[in-house]
Amino acid sequence: MAxxxxxxxxxxxxxxxxxxxxxxADWCCPVCGGPWDLDTGPLPPVRIDSLRTRVNSLWRYEEALPLAAPAVSLGEGRTPLVALTDQVSAKLDYLMPTLSFKDRGAVMLAELARRLGPDRVVADSSGNAGTAVAAYCARAGLPCTVYVPEGTSAKKTEQIRAHGARLETVPGGREATAAAARTAAGAPGTFYASHVFNPYFLHGTKTYVYEIWEERGGTLPDALAVPVGNGTLLLGAALATAELLAHGLIDRRPALIAVQAEAVSPLATAFRAGADRLPDEPSDPVRSTLAEGIAIPRPPRARQILAAVRESGGTFLTVTEDQIRDAQQDLAARGFFVETTGVACWAAVGGVADRSVVVPLCGAGLKTGLAP
Known part of the structure; x- marks a missing residue:
């Protein structure tokens, strides 16, 4: 035991x-109710020539992580980077232990919870984050309850139950589900494993970029395309690129291309309007989308997401439902069976990239099946 x-x-x-x-026990700022960031103090650089003999998981970047010597690791990370075209490469994060990139952050939350020793862990999710938290809590021996919205993919809810977590299905959408979990998080002895509010999750997802940097021999592509709902992968990418630049390990930050489903695209709308936050009241009704994992009408970290994209010189792109269907089928024809949320970036940039871009294939197709 570590x-x-x-x-x-x-x-x-x-x-x-x-x-x-x-x-x-405060899972959010007690003053404004917003999500936390993490002050780690100065972090030493990760030297690429020191990595050769290290553990073959995301924990190899130990200098950059807020926790070390994990007891709950399932070998997460180190997923392949594969060329799709001359300009576009795909990071195969659907090859994680629970078949999605959310393992990168969930292992951090479960390891933090293990050290704090709560009576129970609660999480809310549209499926993948809940599955990952359930798996890593099982590994840590922690009782876990996962709240999901009604209509969540049956394959994802089956996976949550298989890991021994209690499943709570909430009528309504993603925001109602989050509200139910936050109410439960107020009970004494509860650790809220929020992939949105807890910044340890972001320090897990930043390893996605460290792996690309290592795989490319100490360089990054011109752009990183990232699907954005709550923005956890994008904000992790922003953390990593800032750290690598500050340590002189890259000479420029890649542009962040944030991709949303056209049906649920509040951040893209705000970005195009030049706004630095979402309006106080949503302007459009919430519509359904095949990209259920990024169907977030009011992400709590909206300001940070918009700022990160602008600071990188990036932009927002949106994709239609037909583009999602076509992209899933196109990737399957190339040998990659990816869930409908996970194909959004390929749908956005696959055929039009005029610079080097990495896209994440971030959830396995078995989680949702082929789009109807």
Whole structure:
């Protein structure tokens, strides 16, 4: 068993500067109710020539991570980077232990929870994050309850149950599900494994970029295309590129291309309007989309997502339902069976890339099946 060391990083609110220890029961800023960032203090650089003999998982980037010596690892990370065209490569994150990129962040949350020793863990999800939290809580021996919206893919809910988690199906959409989980998170002895509010998750997803950097011999592509709902992969990418640049390990930051489904695209709408946040009231009714994993009408980190895309010189793209269907079938014909959310970036940039781009194939097709 790995040595248990309590976390030393500090939660900090990016809006008002409020702070709390990361062993705090406060899952959000007590002043504004917003999500935390993480103050890790100065992090040493990851030297590419030091990686050759390290563990073959995301934990090889130990200098950049807020936790070390994990007991709950399932070997997550180190997924292949495969060329799709002369300009576009795909990172096969659907080859993770629970078949989605969410393992990168979920292992951090479960390891943090293991060290804090709560009575129970709760999470909310449209499917993949909940599955990942359930799996890693099983690995950690922690009781877990996952809240999902009605209509969540049956394959995803089956996977959550298989890992021994209690499943709570919530009438309504993604926001109602989050509200139910947050109510449960207020009970004493509860750790809220929120992939949106807890910044440890973002420090897990940033390893996606560290792996690309290592695989490409210490360089990054011109652009990183990322599907965006709550923005956890994009914000992790922004963290990683900022760290690599600050340490002089890259000479420029790649543009972040944020991809949303046209049916649910509040961030793309705000970006195109030049806004730095979402409007106080949603302007459009929530519609259904095949890309259920990014169908988030009001992401709590909207300001940070919009700022990160602009600071990188990136942009937002949207894709239609027909483009999602076509992209899933096209990737399957190339040998990659990817869930409908996970094909969004290929749908957006696959045939039109005029610069080097990496897209994530971030969930296995077995989770949703072929789009109707």
């Amino acid at each position: 040595e248990t060391r309590m976390p030393t990083a500090t939660y900090v609110c990016p809006r008002d500067g409020a702070r709390a220890g990361s062993s705090s």
